[in-house]
Amino acid sequence: MVDALPALRSTPSTSNGQTMEDEDIVRDASGSVVSGGAESLISLLLPSSSTSSSSEDASTYAFTLLLNIRTTMAPIDVLISLFHQTMYSQNSRGGNFCREKRSELFHTMYSLASMWSTHIPHDFTNQEMIRRLEELLQLVCIDEEHRVKSNQLILTLKSTLSRIDRYEKALATLVVKQEEELASSQSIIGLFSISSDTSLISQQLTHIELERLSMMALDDIVLAISESSHDSLLASPSHPSVNSCIHWFNRLSSLVATEILRHSRKRLRASIIDSWIETAKECFDRGNFNSTCAIVAGLNSTPIQRLKRTWSKVDRAKLDILQHQLDPSGNFVSYRSTMKAALWRAEGASKDDEKVIIPFFGLLLKDLFMIYHNNPRELPNGHLNFKAFSLLSSSLYPLAEWKRRTVSFPRHPIILQYLLVAMTYEEDALLLRSFEYEEPDTPTEKEMHKKMKKAS
Template sequence: MNGTTPEIVKNGLIKEKPSVSFSTEIHVNGASLCFETNSIIMDSDGTILSGAAEDLLQKMLPTRDYCPSRQFTFTLLLNLRAFISPWDLLQKILQHCMFEQNSNVDNFRRESRVKMFENVLQFCQEWTQNIPYDFRDASMRDRLLELFGLCSVDSSTQRKCDELMYSLRSTLSKLERYENALRSLQQNVEDPPIQSELFVGLANICRDPSVVAQQLAHIELERLSMIGPDELVELMSSGDLEDLHQLSEKANKATNIQHYVAWFNQLTTLVATEILRHSRKKFRVKTIEYFIDVAKECINIGNFNSLMAIVAGLSLHPIARLKKTWARVEKSKLEILQHQLDPTGNFVSYRATLKAAIWRWEGAKQDTEKVIIPFFGLLIKDLFLIYSRCTVILPNGHLNFAMFTQFAEQLRNLIKWKNRPCPFKRNPPVLQYLLLAANYSDKNLLLLSYEYESPEISVEKEEYRRLKEDSPK
């Protein structure tokens, strides 16, 4: 991937343009793929469908008279990393800018240099704002400063460079503080479990389910906002998505995805814990109905990830098997959730509700109507299906830009949703409880379930016997 060493001649002009092409061969899935075709295929409307790697890269490089759209830039920055590292790509951009400045006498004029700078700046703004984690590596920041040093014209342009670097460092500093805070935030496990004959827990602290749903939106948006597009691509390239939690542990840069998945699991366990914390059936029923109401409020807000986590908690075996408890739950409260969670037609009901939330966002007149937190597990699987087609080289050796665009559009929507400040007032006591309340272990959840309602089938009886034997006397 090394370019030709530029030869400096008279007047400081470069005689030969340095190469910014890919290597002639790229190995994907064990196959050697050549990129000798120099063409871009478009449809009748001028929309790019596919293109040779070098030609697509050339269309992304800013010049004095040309700047790619931010959408086009994001699409290629996001997808080309499957074939070339961000560091190598930035190196090629630096080589390109060196040539542009020295290839033509006109490019030395102040007006031309300012135009070139503005186009380079817009390109770098798109990169640092929407895929900032590429610059966690100091070498990437150093190379970016080198690019600005090359293109900067005067104190005004230098100030713009400084502002971009300040914003980038602030973003990376926020990320570091967030990751350090989560590492120090250890989830407590209550063992042995403390049961109560009184009505206790979250439902007693906050009787209004809508307030809890709003606080869940705060947590969701904070954690979702910290997931970078590069982390998602890293996850997509890790392999099969059958087990999202285990897969996120395999991905080298998926730290914030791990945190988000861990939060989903934490909320799921919290729901089950809050129910089984009550030794009296009527309070277990009351707690179940309370969380169903919280889930409904999550739908109204547009917080589908918490909705799914709550329903997952209600569906855990220790909760789902409590037939006598569920017999007293108001059936009408379950109907809307059953409709949303129907997996028929690849979750067609949920997708319809999500689409309605998107329409509401687009026509919203109030901030509270502009919240969309998608069900992360299903979103990841949808993204994986698209991404798996992005990395397939077409028979003519082209990259599939149509799929690049589809993948990028999905992530641009996610960026728009996740970067939205939460419009609801914070409630510190409720937030603290949601984040720090001790949960029961899986073993204790099941043990309490069997103690409340005796096992009926032989498998459960045997499991209950083993649990009691393993429990401390």
């Protein structure tokens, strides 16, 4: 199986290095593909004597094409086209019947199938896709060794799809505890009564983030950014794995505020805020930037931020540092610098726990949205713009690697269960409780409180 995607150029190169247009493909002076018709771009997935591409170049080209072409062709149509072109290529010249050429064709198709089924397995939830893939692999097998490898690939793919199905069913069966009213306590309750160890809690948050990240479908991302407006992208994503990540971010932000406002005493609220700040810092240090951003968003929510007397008991130094790192000014320049530093650290790390990168998913989606919509996907001559394809896939390429990261620290089932199903409340309910603890002290707050009481 293909374990990693090479960080190399994403188009096979020609041997002569000249600008050319051949068989509906346009290349630049270095031989890299600029644009082409869909069928011609698919044909470059096959081995050809006219190219001198390495297996790394070919793998990256395949990743780029398969991830992007779905916006113009259904994956099943791509696979059917590939099958027909493979059959034609196999029989086009007598020399292709020799064992060396047939073996080369098998290894090319096997590598392509491995990359496709590893990095975009959701395409094969359609049984017709699996059948067509089996046909393609059987077409190019020349001996029992090839058939064994092909069968094992299909078995691995089916195992992956089974895991995806079990995960999606598990998410659907999560039942969030329901309470009619936000309870108020004069002693520590909730998450930090289970454990006050913020390092342990940050570890469990990282488990949740990595699980969702590992199940993130790259094709879902491409389709989500292609079908959404900028405003609706984060508000109501229509693709399951994207929606799962957005829902989790919003849930964690709401949980932060809920846990604080479950405590009626100012000192306890300040203590819970301190614990969340320390948890956010622990997440940040682990490379779990998504949980960090969600926690800070919860602390900055209106019901929490307005509690001036509570905040007077909080040491804000660590929070101020985190907020600086996550400052949106300059298009999140501080956060982007931090991400670069985290990538350098991960590349040189010897331990799995130090290789974790969990990006702020909301910003990643917005970046991908801008790349997608600011670069035309189709050109006036009818060609697909492969340069635009490469821009998008080079931004998704790191995510394909981050999805595969693991950690060594253990799971804590009770904390995980609480984080996933504990009751959270909408902002209006939280704001009403916030006004109960600290009365509105500005004309705007007083007017808001009056309207909310009347509505309730």
